[in-house]
Amino acid sequence: MKRFLPIFLFTLLLFYSFTLAHAQEFDFNRAYDDYIYTYSQYRVAHSEYVSAKQAYLNYKTLTSKTEAQNKTLKMLEWRDEVIKTYLTALRLKLAETTGISNYEQNVLYLKLDSEVSWYIKHHDALSSAGSLEDLVDSAGEAQSKYQETEVLIYQALETILSGKETALRQHLNQQMESLKNKIAEIREKGDKKTTVAERWLLEAENRLTRSQEKQSAAQQILTKIKPYDSNKNQSYNQAQFALEESHQYLKEANLNLRELIREVKSAN
Amino acid sequence: MPTEKIADQTFEEIPVAEEPVEEKYFTFGKFKINFAPLVCCSAIKQKIVWSVGGGLAGLLIVLLILASLLKKPSVSPKQAQPATPTPTPFEEEITSPSIYATDSAILKIEADLKTIDQDLQSTDLKEVGLNPPVLDMEVKFEEE
Numbered sequence: 447m448k449r450f451l452p453i454f455l456f457t458l459l460l461f462y463s464f465t466l467a468h469a470q471e472f473d474f475n476r477a478y479d480d481y482i483y484t485y486s487q488y489r490v491a492h493s494e495y496v497s498a499k500q501a502y503l504n505y506k507t508l509t510s511k512t513e514a515q516n517k518t519l520k521m522l523e524w525r526d527e528v529i530k531t532y533l534t535a536l537r538l539k540l541a542e543t544t545g546i547s548n549y550e551q552n553v554l555y556l557k558l559d560s561e562v563s564w565y566i567k568h569h570d571a572l573s574s575a576g577s578l579e580d581l582v583d584s585a586g587e588a589q590s591k592y593q594e595t596e597v598l599i600y601q602a603l604e605t606i607l608s609g610k611e612t613a614l615r616q617h618l619n620q621q622m623e624s625l626k627n628k629i630a631e632i633r634e635k636g637d638k639k640t641t642v643a644e645r646w647l648l649e650a651e652n653r654l655t656r657s658q659e660k661q662s663a664a665q666q667i668l669t670k671i672k673p674y675d676s677n678k679n680q681s682y683n684q685a686q687f688a689l690e691e692s693h694q695y696l697k698e699a700n701l702n703l704r705e706l707i708r709e710v711k712s713a714n
Numbered sequence: 715m716p717t718e719k720i721a722d723q724t725f726e727e728i729p730v731a732e733e734p735v736e737e738k739y740f741t742f743g744k745f746k747i748n749f750a751p752l753v754c755c756s757a758i759k760q761k762i763v764w765s766v767g768g769g770l771a772g773l774l775i776v777l778l779i780l781a782s783l784l785k786k787p788s789v790s791p792k793q794a795q796p797a798t799p800t801p802t803p804f805e806e807e808i809t810s811p812s813i814y815a816t817d818s819a820i821l822k823i824e825a826d827l828k829t830i831d832q833d834l835q836s837t838d839l840k841e842v843g844l845n846p847p848v849l850d851m852e853v854k855f856e857e858e
Contacts, residue, residue, distance in 0.1 A: 711820065
């Protein structure tokens with residue numbers, strides 16, 4: 447029995463290390479859950495901050511000021527944490543999305559990482575604020591920084607959506623190339639007319655081109671956003687709409703190709 | 715030609731013979747109620763019909779008002795909407811197939827296009843969950 451004990455312990459250790467490694471796997475879903483949890487904590491801290499602020503403005507006592515300072519500190523810490531977890535979730539979403547070029551992905555990773563480290567530093571510096579006025583100044587710094595962060599957020603979101611579109615278009619292009627070769631083969635054999643099929647092919651090609659144009663238009667909208675713009679959200683909505691139009695063209699291209707298949711499968 | 719002489723008579727003065735009142739009793743234990751006057755007299759009959767009819771009509775109106783007052787609030791237009799129909803792709807059967815109807819390359823491309831179609835339908839181009847968080851960025855301690 448004693449002989450088997452080390453083997454048993456070794457197996458147990460192996461199993462434990464495996465489960466631990468599996469549990470530590472940090473993917474988008476995990477990061478997103480973290481973000482949601484942090485956001486809920488921020489909302490609680492924010493409502494407490496609002497109450498403390500109101501009490502201080504009403505009574506102007508030293509106690510109410512101290513309380514307001516504590517609540518503001520807590521709220522600002524959670525706010526930094528929310529931005530940090532949100533950017534991390536966005537980074538992991540970028541990593542999981544296919545259709546984004548490596549170059550584009552790496553540029554965004556660098557920018558996101560730089561933003562995250564700024565908020566980490568800011569979070570750490572908050573606790574060293576000696577007074578309520580210091581905290582207000584520190585909050586102001588984050589406010590101006592967040593304007594830049596927002597631009598990056600919208601660009602990253604657009605990249606994610608564009609990546610999905612690119613991946614779908616690539617798949618359709620592959621099928622179109624295969625069909626082109628097949629039609630050329632049929633034409634050479636001469637056992638079936640290919641005029642109608644070629645027309646469907648041309649239609650599908652046109653739709654794919656239009657889809658690409660709409661996607662480029664969406665990217666153009668977002669490259670024009672500036673940190674001081676107050677309507678960044680509006681620009682993002684416009685870009686999203688252009689991407690939806692691009693998606694519609696992809697659907698039509700797919701339909702055209704399916705019609706082509708039908709034509710090839712039917713006798714003249 | 716002999717003519718029959720009709721005696722002059724004023725109809726107002728003709729005595730009206732009283733209708734024989736038929737006695738109709740309803741016995742309930744010790745009590746005995748005579749319904750004969752009610753049944754026989756046409757004026758009273760009419761009155762009864764009118765009062766019963768009026769009463770019923772009144773009751774109906776009251777019930778209708780109550781029903782309209784106690785009626786459940788109508789469901790919102792959103793709830794009333796029927797479930798979104800899911801279109802079934804219509805695929806017309808090929809009646810006269812070509813020699814390429816069973817071509818493996820064509821069948822593979824067809825299957826791939828169906829998969830792409832499913833992907834196109836299921837792609838989420840909004841990603842609402844990833845919208846930036848709503849944060850209170852303005853921290854100030856001044857009276858507004």
